Amino acid sequence: xxxxxxxxxxxxxxxxxxxxxxxxxxxxxxxxxxxxxxxxxxxxxxxxxxxxxxxxxxxxxxxxxxxxxxxxxxxxxxxxxxxxxxxxxxxxxxxxxxxxxxxxxxxxxxxxxxxxxxxxxxxxxxxxxxxxxxxxxxxxxxxxx
Numbered sequence: 075x076x077x078x079x080x081x082x083x084x085x086x087x088x089x090x091x092x093x094x095x096x097x098x099x100x101x102x103x104x105x106x107x108x109x110x111x112x113x114x115x116x117x118x119x120x121x122x123x124x125x126x127x128x129x130x131x132x133x134x135x136x137x138x139x140x141x142x143x144x145x146x147x148x149x150x151x152x153x154x155x156x157x158x159x160x161x162x163x164x165x166x167x168x169x170x171x172x173x174x175x176x177x178x179x180x181x182x183x184x185x186x187x188x189x190x191x192x193x194x195x196x197x198x199x200x201x202x203x204x205x206x207x208x209x210x211x212x213x214x215x216x217x218x219x
Contacts, residue, residue, distance in 0.1 A: 076093065076094075077091070077092065077093035077094075077193065077196060077197050078091065078092050078093075079091045079100075079197055079200060079201055079204075087100075087101055087102035087103075087205065088100070088101045089101075089201055091197040091198075091201065093193035093194075093196065093197055094193065096114075096193050096194070097114060097115045098112050098113060098114055098115070098121070098194065098197070098198075099112070099113050099115070100112055100197075100198060100201045101113075102205060107125065108125075108126040109123055109124060109125045109126060110123070110124040110126070110198065110201070110202060110205075111123055112124070112194065112198065120137070121136070121137050122134060122135065122136045122137060122194065122198075123135050124144060124198065124202065126144075126202075129146060130144075130145070130146030130154070130206055131143070131144060131145045131146060132144040132145075132202075134156065134195075134198070136191060136194075138190075138191075140191065141159055142156045142157065142158060142159075142164070142191070142195065143156065143157045143158075143159075143161070144156055144199075144202065145157065146206075147166075152168075152169050152203070152206075153166065153167070153168050154166070154167045154199060154202070154203055154206075155167070156195045156199055158185075162183070162185060163183055164182070164183050164185060164186035164189065164192075164195060165180060165181070165182055165183070165186060165192070165195045165196055165199055166180070166181040166183075167179075167180050167199040167200060167203050168180075168181070169200075169203050169204075176204065178203075180196050180199065180200070182196070
């Protein structure tokens, strides 16, 4: 196993993530200014915050001072990416979302291979992709149900 995300409760946005020795919790918050907070199991304060914008984009600020852009690759697309401050894609998430099963692929660009934040970018990317997928499904159910 490389990495894992687990939701301890059926309802809610709190998730526990692990990648090797790294452990985090992810939690969505905010309504008018949605964000995802990231905490390590050893620290009571946020180690990173992803501030989301309309349309599925956002900015991840890591406590170290680094920032990464999160973007949806097209309005109807379920392809997402984290990029560095120069706009170079580092991690691309391409989910395959089905009714009963979710799978997909994560592509790591060569420039990101040695990046300290790579495990966080991979797992946080999957977490946000799943949240957006759930939100899209709920919107369809409300509109068409």
